[in-house]
Amino acid sequence: MSATTVTRRRHRRRLLPRPWFLAVASLVLLAGCASDAPQDMLQPEGSFARTLDNLFNPIFWVAVLVFVVVEGLIVYAIVKWRYRGDADDGVADAGEMPAQLHGNTRLEIGWTILPALVLAGVAVFTVPVVFELNAEPAKGEALEVDVTGAQFWWGYEYPSQPDFGITDGIVTANELHIPAGQRVYLTLRSVDVIHSFWAPKLNGKRDVVPGRVHNWLLEADEPGVYSGQCAEFCGVSHANMRLKVVAHDATSWDAWVEDMQEEPVEPVSGLAAEGFELFQQRGCSGCHVVEGAYDEVAEDAPAAPDLTHLFSRDCFAGCIYDLNDRNELEAWLRDPQRKAGSKMVVGQLTEADIDALYAYLETLE
Ligand code: CUA
Numbered sequence: 001m002s003a004t005t006v007t008r009r010r011h012r013r014r015l016l017p018r019p020w021f022l023a024v025a026s027l028v029l030l031a032g033c034a035s036d037a038p039q040d041m042l043q044p045e046g047s048f049a050r051t052l053d054n055l056f057n058p059i060f061w062v063a064v065l066v067f068v069v070v071e072g073l074i075v076y077a078i079v080k081w082r083y084r085g086d087a088d089d090g091v092a093d094a095g096e097m098p099a100q101l102h103g104n105t106r107l108e109i110g111w112t113i114l115p116a117l118v119l120a121g122v123a124v125f126t127v128p129v130v131f132e133l134n135a136e137p138a139k140g141e142a143l144e145v146d147v148t149g150a151q152f153w154w155g156y157e158y159p160s161q162p163d164f165g166i167t168d169g170i171v172t173a174n175e176l177h178i179p180a181g182q183r184v185y186l187t188l189r190s191v192d193v194i195h196s197f198w199a200p201k202l203n204g205k206r207d208v209v210p211g212r213v214h215n216w217l218l219e220a221d222e223p224g225v226y227s228g229q230c231a232e233f234c235g236v237s238h239a240n241m242r243l244k245v246v247a248h249d250a251t252s253w254d255a256w257v258e259d260m261q262e263e264p265v266e267p268v269s270g271l272a273a274e275g276f277e278l279f280q281q282r283g284c285s286g287c288h289v290v291e292g293a294y295d296e297v298a299e300d301a302p303a304a305p306d307l308t309h310l311f312s313r314d315c316f317a318g319c320i321y322d323l324n325d326r327n328e329l330e331a332w333l334r335d336p337q338r339k340a341g342s343k344m345v346v347g348q349l350t351e352a353d354i355d356a357l358y359a360y361l362e363t364l365e
């Protein structure tokens with residue numbers, strides 16, 4: 001066996017990926033294949049998300065085609081003109097410069113115009129979608145909700161709009177309630193840093209930049225619960241800034257609206273009444289509004305969720321804890337820092353305080 005043959009073999013073997021690399025690559029690929037992922041934007045469940053999906057699909061395949069052609073040419077060139085030792089085979093030998101293409105006008109014009117044409121083709125389909133998704137619906141045509149992004153939770157305010165049964169504004173947090181089959185027009189603001197509102201099955205992402213006002217549309221075909229999350233890194237608990245969109249049928253929408261417009265009854269006796277007092281004494285009312293009871297928060301208070309109808313929700317603290325599990329809320333009162341970066345500051349509470357506060361909070365339905 002000559003020295004040249006040995007060199008050639010070694011070069012050839014290096015062109016094939018190692019088995020471990022193939023195994024890891026397939027694992028990474030397959031990890032994206034859940035069939036029922038709750039935040040799968042490729043399974044839209046509303047008109048706006050579908051519009052985006054209809055745009056995504058053809059453009060994805062155009063991108064695949066470009067990828068295959070470009071990568072194919074690169075791989076072809078690497079293999080065909082690879083160095084095979086100094087031989088008389090038309091390939092540059094060690095120390096030699098290969099033939100250069102610089103200044104080849106035809107090629108330069110070609111690879112400038114071709115990508116521009118591809119992008120212009122993509123723009124023909126993209127631009128109308130950009131306008132469609134940013135169109136402002138006529139007054140009364142869509143449910144209006146003011147959304148506030150804060151470290152690390154979402155607030156929602158529904159101004160009065162009799163067309164949707166709301167005659168006396170509604171304020172809630174983390175869970176956005178909407179009527180199914182109807183358009184929802186969000187007006188988004190941030191109180192601190194950049195967040196991004198994202199309910200993947202109902203529409204794409206919309207960044208929420210402090211000092212600016214943004215709008216976004218949502219629509220869910222069917223009643224159901226759609227999960228989402230903040231999609232812009234906003235601090236240590238960015239990953240804990242989740243959200244839920246609850247879409248109702250007509251009957252349950254009316255019921256929700258009616259419940260939300262009723263003021264909770266102030267407890268007058270028992271543990272709940274003790275909790276009601278503690279809510280002020282321990283400083284909770286300095287940041288959290290409970291309509292009709294604690295309407296004013298401290299001037300320098302950090303933004304905090306409105307608790308008027310806390311127990312109408314299923315989750316709290318950026319929708320990462322289950323409100324139906326008593327232990328979760330008690331653990332939260334013991335230590336709000338269990339969620340990193342939480343702005344909630346509460347002094348040391350005794351277990352008796354926590355029981356009383358829980359009893360009161362539970363009345364806020
Ligand atoms: Cu808010 Cu990430």
